[in-house]
Amino acid sequence: MVGLILRCMEAAAAKDSQEDRIVVMKFGGTSVAGPEEIKRAAARIVAARESGDRVVAVLSARGKTTDELVAAAYEISDRPDPREMDMLLSTGERVSCALCAMAIHDMGHHAISLTGSQAGIVTDSSHTKARIMEVKADRIREALGDEQIVLVAGFQGVSTDSRDVTTLGRGGSDTTAVAIAAALGASVCEIYTDVTGVFSADPRIVPDARKLPVVSYEEMLEMSAAGAKVLQLRSVEYARNNDVPIHCRSSFEDVPGTLVLPESETMERPIVTAVTHSTGESRVTVVGVRDEPGVAGRIFGALAEANVNVDVIIQNEPVGDNALADLSFTVDRDDLQTAVDVIDGLGDISNSIRTDEQIGKVSIVGAGMRSHPGVAAKVFEVMGDKRINIEMISTSPIKISCVIPADQVPEAVKGLHGAFGLGEDATFPEDPTGEHRPTVKP
Amino acid sequence: MVGLILRCMEAAAAKDSQEDRIVVMKFGGTSVAGPEEIKRAAARIVAARESGDRVVAVLSARGKTTDELVAAAYEISDRPDPREMDMLLSTGERVSCALCAMAIHDMGHHAISLTGSQAGIVTDSSHTKARIMEVKADRIREALGDEQIVLVAGFQGVSTDSRDVTTLGRGGSDTTAVAIAAALGASVCEIYTDVTGVFSADPRIVPDARKLPVVSYEEMLEMSAAGAKVLQLRSVEYARNNDVPIHCRSSFEDVPGTLVLPESETMERPIVTAVTHSTGESRVTVVGVRDEPGVAGRIFGALAEANVNVDVIIQNEPVGDNALADLSFTVDRDDLQTAVDVIDGLGDISNSIRTDEQIGKVSIVGAGMRSHPGVAAKVFEVMGDKRINIEMISTSPIKISCVIPADQVPEAVKGLHGAFGLGEDATFPEDPTGEHRPTVKP
Numbered sequence: 001m002v003g004l005i006l007r008c009m010e011a012a013a014a015k016d017s018q019e020d021r022i023v024v025m026k027f028g029g030t031s032v033a034g035p036e037e038i039k040r041a042a043a044r045i046v047a048a049r050e051s052g053d054r055v056v057a058v059l060s061a062r063g064k065t066t067d068e069l070v071a072a073a074y075e076i077s078d079r080p081d082p083r084e085m086d087m088l089l090s091t092g093e094r095v096s097c098a099l100c101a102m103a104i105h106d107m108g109h110h111a112i113s114l115t116g117s118q119a120g121i122v123t124d125s126s127h128t129k130a131r132i133m134e135v136k137a138d139r140i141r142e143a144l145g146d147e148q149i150v151l152v153a154g155f156q157g158v159s160t161d162s163r164d165v166t167t168l169g170r171g172g173s174d175t176t177a178v179a180i181a182a183a184l185g186a187s188v189c190e191i192y193t194d195v196t197g198v199f200s201a202d203p204r205i206v207p208d209a210r211k212l213p214v215v216s217y218e219e220m221l222e223m224s225a226a227g228a229k230v231l232q233l234r235s236v237e238y239a240r241n242n243d244v245p246i247h248c249r250s251s252f253e254d255v256p257g258t259l260v261l262p263e264s265e266t267m268e269r270p271i272v273t274a275v276t277h278s279t280g281e282s283r284v285t286v287v288g289v290r291d292e293p294g295v296a297g298r299i300f301g302a303l304a305e306a307n308v309n310v311d312v313i314i315q316n317e318p319v320g321d322n323a324l325a326d327l328s329f330t331v332d333r334d335d336l337q338t339a340v341d342v343i344d345g346l347g348d349i350s351n352s353i354r355t356d357e358q359i360g361k362v363s364i365v366g367a368g369m370r371s372h373p374g375v376a377a378k379v380f381e382v383m384g385d386k387r388i389n390i391e392m393i394s395t396s397p398i399k400i401s402c403v404i405p406a407d408q409v410p411e412a413v414k415g416l417h418g419a420f421g422l423g424e425d426a427t428f429p430e431d432p433t434g435e436h437r438p439t440v441k442p
Numbered sequence: 443m444v445g446l447i448l449r450c451m452e453a454a455a456a457k458d459s460q461e462d463r464i465v466v467m468k469f470g471g472t473s474v475a476g477p478e479e480i481k482r483a484a485a486r487i488v489a490a491r492e493s494g495d496r497v498v499a500v501l502s503a504r505g506k507t508t509d510e511l512v513a514a515a516y517e518i519s520d521r522p523d524p525r526e527m528d529m530l531l532s533t534g535e536r537v538s539c540a541l542c543a544m545a546i547h548d549m550g551h552h553a554i555s556l557t558g559s560q561a562g563i564v565t566d567s568s569h570t571k572a573r574i575m576e577v578k579a580d581r582i583r584e585a586l587g588d589e590q591i592v593l594v595a596g597f598q599g600v601s602t603d604s605r606d607v608t609t610l611g612r613g614g615s616d617t618t619a620v621a622i623a624a625a626l627g628a629s630v631c632e633i634y635t636d637v638t639g640v641f642s643a644d645p646r647i648v649p650d651a652r653k654l655p656v657v658s659y660e661e662m663l664e665m666s667a668a669g670a671k672v673l674q675l676r677s678v679e680y681a682r683n684n685d686v687p688i689h690c691r692s693s694f695e696d697v698p699g700t701l702v703l704p705e706s707e708t709m710e711r712p713i714v715t716a717v718t719h720s721t722g723e724s725r726v727t728v729v730g731v732r733d734e735p736g737v738a739g740r741i742f743g744a745l746a747e748a749n750v751n752v753d754v755i756i757q758n759e760p761v762g763d764n765a766l767a768d769l770s771f772t773v774d775r776d777d778l779q780t781a782v783d784v785i786d787g788l789g790d791i792s793n794s795i796r797t798d799e800q801i802g803k804v805s806i807v808g809a810g811m812r813s814h815p816g817v818a819a820k821v822f823e824v825m826g827d828k829r830i831n832i833e834m835i836s837t838s839p840i841k842i843s844c845v846i847p848a849d850q851v852p853e854a855v856k857g858l859h860g861a862f863g864l865g866e867d868a869t870f871p872e873d874p875t876g877e878h879r880p881t882v883k884p
Contacts, residue, residue: 035517069537075477077544084547087555088540091533095511098530102519105526113529118605163560 022144022186023048026058026154026177030194031251032096033063041251042103044192045149049109054144056184058154058177059100061092082127086156086167089128090116093153093173101151111149114139116165119150120183121157121176123166129307130157130166132175132238135183144184152180171232178235182242189239189246191231196250197257198223198230200422201275205410208423212273213256216263219273219365220246222399225311226363227278236260269368271375272420277413279360279406281311281330283392284339288324288351289315295349296327302342308335312361312394312403324351328392330403333357359391360409363401364416370397382415464586464628465490468500468596468619472636473693474538475505483693484545486634487591491551496586498626500596500619501542503534524569528598528609531570532558535595535615543593553591556581558598558607562625563618565599565608571749572599572608574617574680577625586626594622613674620677624684631681631688633673638692639699640665640672642864643717647852650865654715655698658705661715661807662688664841667753668805669720678702711810713817714862719851721802723753723772725834726781730766730793731757737791738769744784750777754803754836754845766793770834772845775799801833802851805843806858812839824857 025048027041041057049055061069069088073080080088097113104111120136143150154173159166168175174191181189198220201209215223217240224233230248239246239260249257289295296315303310313329327350331339340353369375379400383390388411392403404412417423467490469483483499491497503511511530515522522530539555546553562578585592596615601608610617616633623631640662643651657665659682666675672690681688681702691699731737738757745752755771769792773781778797785795811817821842825832830853834845846854859865 035514038518072477072537072541073544076480076541077548079548080544081547084540084543084553084555087543087557088537091536094533095514095530098526099514099518101526101529102515102522105523106519106521113526115529115607165557 021053022056022181022184023053024056024058024177024181024184024186024189025192026173026190027060027096027192027251028173028194029060029063029065031192032059032061032100035099037251038062038096038099039103041192042100042107044251045100045111046104046107046109049149053187056140056144056150056152056180056186057100058152058173058180059093059096060154060173061089062096062099065092065095083164086127086130086165089167090153090156090165093155097151097153104149104151109149110147111151112143113151113153114143115153116156116176117158119152119180121152121179122160123157123168125159125161125164125166127164128167129169130159131234132157132168132179133160135179137180137183140180140184152176168234171235174232174235175238178238178242178244178246181244182238186244189244191235191246191248192251193230193248194250194252195230195248196253196255197248198228198260198274200273201413201417202277205277205413206275206417206423209417210423212258214259214261215273216367217260218263218398219367220260222363222365222396223274223276226276226365226399226401227280227361228274228276230258231260263367270366270422271368271372272364272366272416272422273368274365275362275413275416275420275422276365277360277362277409279409280333281359281361281403282333282336283328283330283356283359283403284336284343285326285328285354285356286343286350287326287354289327290349291324298346298349299327299343302346303331303339306338306342308332308339308342312392312401314392330359330361330392358406359403360406360412361401361403362409362412362416363399364420365399367398369399376400378419379416382419383412386411386415388412388415463495464498464623464626465495466498466500466619466623466626466628466631467634468615468632469502469538469634469693470615470636471502471505471507473634474501474503474542477541479693480504480538480541481545483634484542484549486693487542487553488546488549488551491591495629498582498586498592498594498622498628499542500594500615500622501535501538502596502615503531504538504541507534507537525606528569528572528607531609532595532598532607535597539593539595546591546593551591552589553593554585555593555595556585557595558618559600561592561594561622563594563599563621564602565610567601567603567606567608569606569608571611572601573676574599574610574621575602577621579622579625582622582626594618610676613677616674616677617680620680620684620686620688623686624680628686631686633677633688633690634693635672635690636692636694637672637690638695638697639690640670640702641716643855643859644719647719647855648717648859648865651859652865654700656701656703657715658809659702660705660840661809662702664805664807664838665716665718668718668807668841668843669722669803670716670718672700673702705809712808712864713810713814714806714808714858714864715810716807717804717855717858717862717864718807719802719804719855721848721851722775723801723803723845724775724778725770725772725798725801725845726778726785727796727798728769728785728792729796731769732791733766740788740791741769741785744788745773745781748780748784750774750781750784754834754843756834772801772803772834800848801845802848802854803843803845804851804854804858805841806862807841809840811841818842820861821858824861825854828853828857830854830857 101111101113122134123130154176197211199209203209246260311330316326394401543553543555564576565572596618639653641651645651688702753772758768836843
């Protein structure tokens, strides 16, 4: 493992000796919350530039700005127009970028802020949840060529067809950063947040949780989907599809964080890498679903059309003739009312709909799980010992998720973290190279 | 006078019977300060649309937003980069437009918000005080053709050469509105503020000040330059050069305001239309200016280069051989330090520089002044009676300005307003037509 990283770094160093490396740095809302934070981010950016790298920094809106803008919109309208919501919300990141550029100027460096549109972030027209179609990075390249530090407003783009401002959904600045890194062939995309990396579990629940020096894209995808909030799920997909190395690290401490890299056959993998959890979902149970072909398809089709993301699904097999099945699934709590409305709107397809907001989800994620049977059995054993009732289960080759009562989530996380020995400081050294910003482009 | 307005309206009505009128409505910061104000502005806009007009509304930033953004910039830097200042400040108007569009949607109408750039407001590259070069109104026309109400972010544009966001300086939204009205051939540009029109004097100083139903562009230019804050000076110039009728009116009361129109020979004109005042200027006195050719030219050339607007200028004639002249002039208080620095930077051209911030200016403006001698004499008489020392004087064919001690400004305003009989309700009826939104395109 250490050998792999070192080899990657040597290859990158050989390549980079000919030309400057390009580094994309992304700073989240807490990292630009006030004047002091903005100056600290600016100092980070300037330090990277002074080390010889060409730097593009993607910034989020300051602190609670986006929340305040959303609140302002709902003061005006119960159903704010999505196009106008994007025009409104996109202002927050522009403010961050302009202020950070001013701070960098004061440090004697040249910086230019660009809106998503100016940076060439071209998206589809799905307002408030647009997807990046293309990054036309000409203007960024031009500015980098002029020895400028480039600051890009995260979370936003411009739609292909209507030339309107679009936004990428919550956490979208991660995706902006990864997309720009991909377009520029950057050495690394550094994601600066208020935590120092990706942990084996939430340290607020498990005090001996360990910072993971490296995780694979696949693991990170499962962890993001299972509740780890460090990286937006879509940014990880984008990074995997475009081979962009991500480095999650703290904007407050100058220590190495967690690298997110392609999985390699030479990687030694623990069976379980991390335990994640989420208490942001709710369960919908459609009781007594009519026994007709295609009913489930109609339900999930209608939910997809309403942009409701369904996570864990269970259908109880009906027992006996004329028996009716119960269909349960979990959705983001924010989507619960929409989900109920959608199913109500399908007419007479069931006896009733029940909802449960008191659920939580714990998951174990690990690339080594693929080749190790018996992991699920160990999960059940832990839950049994702790007298935690598993209400729903969902698995992938590298993940097992259990839906359990919300109030038992901390107990389950602690139990699983201990049972799989994740707190032991064994396999990975904290900083295999001694260098703080690893060069990891394979 | 009434006859003229009626003739204008008949002509406009004849022309407009073929096609919808286009009306540009501009709402200032107090008119969009909070959710209630935004909804009220939206209702105004919708009412105009429902009356059959095609409507473009130009909005300023909400209430104190611009001040807050400026403060945020100065928390970061003592000398914020102008390009980044524009990126920062331009967000305020976008927020107003997006929120107002949401409110209009809720009232069942179609609205689309456009940034200055999207609206085709093309400017030069003088960041923080850009000038409009061209309005490429294609997208506005397209949206109007689609039966949309168009909301345009005021105060901003995009620079021709560098495709950067620019701003037009304080009050620039007035100019945005007038420029769009000119480009579209709008019937009228309505400027909505927190006052009901242009008054014969500041009603806070002169309780019987009268709202003026009509003033000419020339008078309005002099009044804006002399301290009337209703309209930005540049917007009046733009309106005069492009024959755009302006209607200044209240966003809180649905009553006619003040029309700003071309002066016509048939207009009956009182000698003096209004008394205006300003306490926002300071005086610079360059004591003992070297008696060399071109020194004054160097001083004012250097001030112009530093973008310092000089208002009243006086040079004392030197008496006797080898005597030195004193040169005094007034500038905006904000520019005082810059002016002093500029003159210091010219080297050894004078004995010393004195400044005085305790000055004020009162002016009388009136198109009838041209053909009436003796107006200045009456001004001096009033000042003499009130024992007010006139320190500097500046005149134009339709204006007399006196620089006096700041603390005597209210007394001077009251005296002049009374002496010229401006409070008497004689010449103009308040609402000559009985119609609330006059059609005045000549």
